[in-house]
Amino acid sequence: MATLVLDRVTVPLRSFELELSLAVGGTVALVGPSGAGKTTLLRAVAGLARPRAGSISIGDEVWFDGERGVHRAPEQRRVGLVFQEYALFPHMTVRQNVEYAQRHAAREYLDRFGIAHLEGARPAALSGGEKQRVALARALARDPAVLLLDEPLSALDAHTKAGVRGELHDLLRALDIPVLLVTHDFEDAAALADRVSVIVDGELRQSGTPAELVSQPADSFVASFTGANLLHGRAESTRNGAARVRLEDGTVVSTADPAEGEVVLAIYPWDITVASVVPHDSALNVIRAPIRSVAELGNRVRLAIGPVTAEITAESLARLGLEAGHEAYATFKATGTRVVARHR
Amino acid sequence: MRRAALAVAYVTATVVALAFLLLPIVAIFAHTSPAKLIEQLSNPVVVDALVVTLKTSLIAQLLIVLLGTPTAYLLASRRFPGHALAVTLVELPLVLPPAVAGIGLLAAFGRLGLLGSSFEALGITLPFTQTAVTIAVAYVASPLYIRQAIAAFEATDPSLAAASRTLGAGPARTFFRVVLPLARGGLIAGLALSFARGIGEFGATIMFAGSLQAVTQTFSLAIYAEFDRNFDATLAMSALLVLFSIVLLAALRIGLTWQRSSSTGSPSLFGLSSSS
Numbered sequence: 001m002a003t004l005v006l007d008r009v010t011v012p013l014r015s016f017e018l019e020l021s022l023a024v025g026g027t028v029a030l031v032g033p034s035g036a037g038k039t040t041l042l043r044a045v046a047g048l049a050r051p052r053a054g055s056i057s058i059g060d061e062v063w064f065d066g067e068r069g070v071h072r073a074p075e076q077r078r079v080g081l082v083f084q085e086y087a088l089f090p091h092m093t094v095r096q097n098v099e100y101a102q103r104h105a106a107r108e109y110l111d112r113f114g115i116a117h118l119e120g121a122r123p124a125a126l127s128g129g130e131k132q133r134v135a136l137a138r139a140l141a142r143d144p145a146v147l148l149l150d151e152p153l154s155a156l157d158a159h160t161k162a163g164v165r166g167e168l169h170d171l172l173r174a175l176d177i178p179v180l181l182v183t184h185d186f187e188d189a190a191a192l193a194d195r196v197s198v199i200v201d202g203e204l205r206q207s208g209t210p211a212e213l214v215s216q217p218a219d220s221f222v223a224s225f226t227g228a229n230l231l232h233g234r235a236e237s238t239r240n241g242a243a244r245v246r247l248e249d250g251t252v253v254s255t256a257d258p259a260e261g262e263v264v265l266a267i268y269p270w271d272i273t274v275a276s277v278v279p280h281d282s283a284l285n286v287i288r289a290p291i292r293s294v295a296e297l298g299n300r301v302r303l304a305i306g307p308v309t310a311e312i313t314a315e316s317l318a319r320l321g322l323e324a325g326h327e328a329y330a331t332f333k334a335t336g337t338r339v340v341a342r343h344r
Numbered sequence: 345m346r347r348a349a350l351a352v353a354y355v356t357a358t359v360v361a362l363a364f365l366l367l368p369i370v371a372i373f374a375h376t377s378p379a380k381l382i383e384q385l386s387n388p389v390v391v392d393a394l395v396v397t398l399k400t401s402l403i404a405q406l407l408i409v410l411l412g413t414p415t416a417y418l419l420a421s422r423r424f425p426g427h428a429l430a431v432t433l434v435e436l437p438l439v440l441p442p443a444v445a446g447i448g449l450l451a452a453f454g455r456l457g458l459l460g461s462s463f464e465a466l467g468i469t470l471p472f473t474q475t476a477v478t479i480a481v482a483y484v485a486s487p488l489y490i491r492q493a494i495a496a497f498e499a500t501d502p503s504l505a506a507a508s509r510t511l512g513a514g515p516a517r518t519f520f521r522v523v524l525p526l527a528r529g530g531l532i533a534g535l536a537l538s539f540a541r542g543i544g545e546f547g548a549t550i551m552f553a554g555s556l557q558a559v560t561q562t563f564s565l566a567i568y569a570e571f572d573r574n575f576d577a578t579l580a581m582s583a584l585l586v587l588f589s590i591v592l593l594a595a596l597r598i599g600l601t602w603q604r605s606s607s608t609g610s611p612s613l614f615g616l617s618s619s620s
Contacts, residue, residue: 043506046510047509047510073514074506074510075511075512075513077510080510083504083506087504089504089508090504091525091526100508100511100513100521101512138511139510142510142512211612344553
């Protein structure tokens, strides 16, 4: 598989510039808050926007080189771009949409994506999941060297999203071209990509596997982006090389990491246990507080207890018989916490 | 009680307005029996006016579409310094009194005009020729097409054109296979408006081209010329123009409906949302 290489690609955004170097082999997700320049970067790779500087190449093909003045037109780049709202041609049928990219083997792509029965339909008559399959079939029918996906799951409702995410994951695994996708949702990124790059305020904060980002977030932004609770407080080191952190609300939390002074502690919701009576186990940290809110996420439930949010299964919640307003115990191990750098 | 009175007021106003708009049309047909209409179709004045009108209008509209479509696409899809000024200039003939437009054309292309001497050197005389009629019609009618075309192009989703490019189509294929079919309805609506304005052209034409039978005398000019000579001919020509206007009105409605069904943006007539 050839590697897509972005070398110091600089794109101007509304109030700052994004400069990024990235090597894409396999599937890479670019995540960050909206307005971070993710979509602009995809457009730059596709040739729809011109970077101010840097270079974009794949194998020995140079698509953009600011210094040498190379800027290939989109139709000369062999990219498959799946737009956020899919951008299917509304005046053409599904078949005509796919044929637009590939006149001869359209049938093959219709079959491969399970949309042959829709070939005569207009895009307006399709469901969100079907539109995405047509958009993918059309983009791949072009026989691209790179596949670009712009927020591939954001146009879908929560109900269809889970299923489509699974389908998309299998499809991307089976492709033998680099895939660059952008999303503002870490869960989507973790589910689809081998590697995740977090960009904030025009710079790359961290690159790694989803597991690496969760276990060793580079700073508090990455930690909260990956779903962690962030606890701000003042740390005092203890004799055994660990630390105690006094939070702003007075709660004292133990961490296994060494720390001193103003710090941020990250703790993931799935590392927090919830109980209705005082637990007796090895966990050093026990927070007793009323449940502020209960939010359902599919078969999981997120409970806000004091300064933290815990994630447990709906089954566990039913067994505990807890509801919003009830007093509960949230416990987590000192080794489950991470001291992270404060996000500037 | 008050609600009922309000409803009566609305209905009465609507009925009066519609009757007012329809009455002159009905009156023309009340005065013209089909037999009289057919009889006048062999009147040389009427036949000549029909030929002059069709010939000059068709050529003028062809010029408007050929020059106006790329102009509208450029103005709709690119932002450049002076863009707002360019859009305003395109609309200038719309607010200019037609007689002033005629004087302006005479001052530009007339024998003593700005470009007149250059044309003279080439052996071309424009004023008071059929070409002058075509130029006058193109001048006053073009803003109606171009404005509608800009709105139609602006209503097409730019990501569709972008998608076309990433799928391997160059700018030309993208324009003809994606942009143009999506803007088609709005362009047809614009053409219908421009056609209607061109057929009704009077002021600029009489100033710049005069009213010579079989040469520059269009329907609108012939109706005025025949007014105190042959009222039957006037009525017959008016009746023909009414029928033609109904056809254009239908084309306008169909065009706007197409535009609505094929574009992601809201359809508009002069940038106003048209919902019927």
